Structures are given as structure tokens and as C-alpha cells.
Amino acid sequence: MAKGYSKKYEVDYEKTFAYVARLTTVRCFLVVVVIRQWSFLQLYVKNEFLHDTLSEEVYMTSSPGIVILLLYVDMIITRNDASGISDLQTYLNQQFDMKILGPIRYILRLEVSDFPDSFYLFQAKYVFDLISRAGLTYCQVASTPLAYNVRVTPHDGFLLDDSTLFRQFVGSLIYLAITRLDIAHAVHIVSQFMVFPRTSHYSVVLHILRYVKGTLLHGLHFSSHSSLALSSYSDANWAGGPYRSSFSHFFAQQKANFGFSIKC
Structure with missing residues (x-):
């Protein structure tokens, strides 16, 4: 845990947090990539620190705003020109031990098949x-x-x-x-x-x-001919759902039997 000394006992002492992209964000990302016809590249940072045996204590600190990578980090890089991706790839290779995976094929248990004008996600x-x-x-x-x-x-x-x-x-x-x-x-x-x-x-x-x-x-098919206009739908008759009264009765029984209640 980087800068773990800042954590407070009985507040957040036993908690850890890792930034992980929401999968809905990944889907939106792929839609934009295919519609814009951008180049993209998948890679990850290999880090031996967590997999080595240490014989001494290790301390670390950093200035505010500096991010230290300690885990395997999957990356997807995209841009509207391939040369920009190549320049960034070269820079990252100089800073970290990188593995280039090429076009997106498998990420977060999602499989991706790409075609000239579409993606298929399954x-x-x-x-x-x-x-x-x-x-x-x-x-x-x-x-x-x-x-x-x-x-x-x-x-x-x-x-x-x-x-x-x-x-x-x-x-x-x-x-x-x-x-x-x-x-x-x-x-x-x-x-x-x-x-x-x-x-x-x-x-x-x-x-x-x-x-x-x-x-x-x-699975899902994302075409380059799709629109980026956002549409949303909702269930306007949720209050009239057939299970609402049944659930209320059921939870009332559980409160009587076990001494606790559940809000829904």
C-alpha cells in the first residue's frame, strides 16, 4: 500500500482500493473507437516488485500528483493517428517493462473481435x-x-x-x-x-x-456506422410490478421471525 502511514486506525486502516475501469466505460470506449475509426493498441506493465522475495524493509514516498505503478496494469491506447501511439509506446518502453499485446483481443474477461468497420464484444x-x-x-x-x-x-x-x-x-x-x-x-x-x-x-x-x-x-456488435447519440430507457411502471406486495409481506415475516428488517 503506497503511503500506508496516512491511514487511520478504525477509520480506513484495513481498507485498500484499486482503480479499475467500469465495464460500461470499456463498452463506451470501444464504441467511440470503432465509430471514429481510431487506431488502438493494448499493452500492460510488468512489475517484478510484488513477485520478488525481499530481505529488507522497503519505504516509498512521492510528490503529490505522481502515480507509482505497483501492479500489473492493462492499458488500451487509442488516438486518431498511429504515429502518436507509436511515440507513446516507445516512451513507456523506456520507463517500464512492457508487453505489447497488439489489437484488443481479451480484456477483463471480455473477448473482442475486430473487423474493418466494426467490433464484436462477447x-x-x-x-x-x-x-x-x-x-x-x-x-x-x-x-x-x-x-x-x-x-x-x-x-x-x-x-x-x-x-x-x-x-x-x-x-x-x-x-x-x-x-x-x-x-x-x-x-x-x-x-x-x-x-x-x-x-x-x-x-x-x-x-x-x-x-x-x-x-x-x-454478444454486442458495434458498427462504425452507428451514431454517438445517447439514448436511455426506463421502466415507467415499476410501482405496479407484480412482486412488490409479495416482497413487502415476505420481509415483514422475516422481521417477525428473525428480528431484523430489510428496506427495499
């Missing part, structure tokens, strides 16, 4: 690993993210003895929804049951996994 390897972990490699696929006319409530089925796997799969599906907007609604539904998941909720998660197994290569 997570096939991530899906394959997720399906394997769920033990669904040889199962039948589902044709839709949710079963037809499915109605999921907080009361269906029995409480899971161990909810760890359920929460892991839902978290993984939330990450997958970065490039799979077709599962966003289904994932939103199961994510509402993270506190007290039941067998019926777990069945819905398995159904979503069977669907993504059959749509392994689905």
Missing part, C-alpha cells in the same frame, strides 16, 4: 467456464432466458441449505449481462432473492445458464 470463454462450474456441460439448452409464463415469488420452494452457489452464479450472470443484454431481465429477477434464495429461484438460475449455453457466441 464472453464465450467466460460462459464456458461458468457452465462447467455449474455441471451443465452436457445438459439440454433452453430456448429462452425464462420459462414461458414463469412467475417467481419469495415464497415458492424451500430455503436452500447453502446459498453460496446460488449467489455465485447470480453474480457471474450479472457480469455476463455486460455483453448479454438479452438475459438482463431474467438476471434482475433472480438477483432479488439473494438474501433468502429458495429451490425455485435456483431452478430459474439453472434455466438461465442452460439458455446461455445454447447462445454461447451471442
Whole structure:
């Protein structure tokens, strides 16, 4: 931890923080790159400091505004001329031990295929690993993210003895929804049951996994002919959702049974 002496006990003494790009930012970045037809380059900084055995104490300090790199740092450099990228690459090579990865192919578990006038963003390897972990490699696929006319409530089925796997799969599906907007609604539904998941909720998660197994290569296509105009959508009828009253009743029961309440 750089300048760890500035941390205060019982305030932020045990906390660490690392800057990581939001994946929505990565998506927006790729859209701008392909529409502007900019050159780009992926590389990362190799640093041996954290992987070496030290026989002495190490202290460090820096002036305000100076950033010290201590971790592996993935970089994507883009500019409207290739010569500017080349100059920056040369400078970074002189300062750090760099590895040049070339065009973007794989970053933050996102796979990128680039074409002359477009990018295709997908997570096939991530899906394959997720399906394997769920033990669904040889199962039948589902044709839709949710079963037809499915109605999921907080009361269906029995409480899971161990909810760890359920929460892991839902978290993984939330990450997958970065490039799979077709599962966003289904994932939103199961994510509402993270506190007290039941067998019926777990069945819905398995159904979503069977669907993504059959749509392994689905993803996002960014074309250079797209517009940079920003559009947004919202659910104007959220208050009339079919689960609102059920959730209120359910949480009231939990307060009576376990002595705590949950705000939603």
C-alpha cells in the first residue's frame, strides 16, 4: 500500500482500493473507437516488485500528483493517428517493462473481435467456464432466458441449505449481462432473492445458464456506422410490478421471525 502511514486506525486502516475501469466505460470506449475509426493498441506493465522475495524493509514516498505503478496494469491506447501511439509506446518502453499485446483481443474477461468497420464484444470463454462450474456441460439448452409464463415469488420452494452457489452464479450472470443484454431481465429477477434464495429461484438460475449455453457466441456488435447519440430507457411502471406486495409481506415475516428488517 503506497503511503500506508496516512491511514487511520478504525477509520480506513484495513481498507485498500484499486482503480479499475467500469465495464460500461470499456463498452463506451470501444464504441467511440470503432465509430471514429481510431487506431488502438493494448499493452500492460510488468512489475517484478510484488513477485520478488525481499530481505529488507522497503519505504516509498512521492510528490503529490505522481502515480507509482505497483501492479500489473492493462492499458488500451487509442488516438486518431498511429504515429502518436507509436511515440507513446516507445516512451513507456523506456520507463517500464512492457508487453505489447497488439489489437484488443481479451480484456477483463471480455473477448473482442475486430473487423474493418466494426467490433464484436462477447464472453464465450467466460460462459464456458461458468457452465462447467455449474455441471451443465452436457445438459439440454433452453430456448429462452425464462420459462414461458414463469412467475417467481419469495415464497415458492424451500430455503436452500447453502446459498453460496446460488449467489455465485447470480453474480457471474450479472457480469455476463455486460455483453448479454438479452438475459438482463431474467438476471434482475433472480438477483432479488439473494438474501433468502429458495429451490425455485435456483431452478430459474439453472434455466438461465442452460439458455446461455445454447447462445454461447451471442454478444454486442458495434458498427462504425452507428451514431454517438445517447439514448436511455426506463421502466415507467415499476410501482405496479407484480412482486412488490409479495416482497413487502415476505420481509415483514422475516422481521417477525428473525428480528431484523430489510428496506427495499
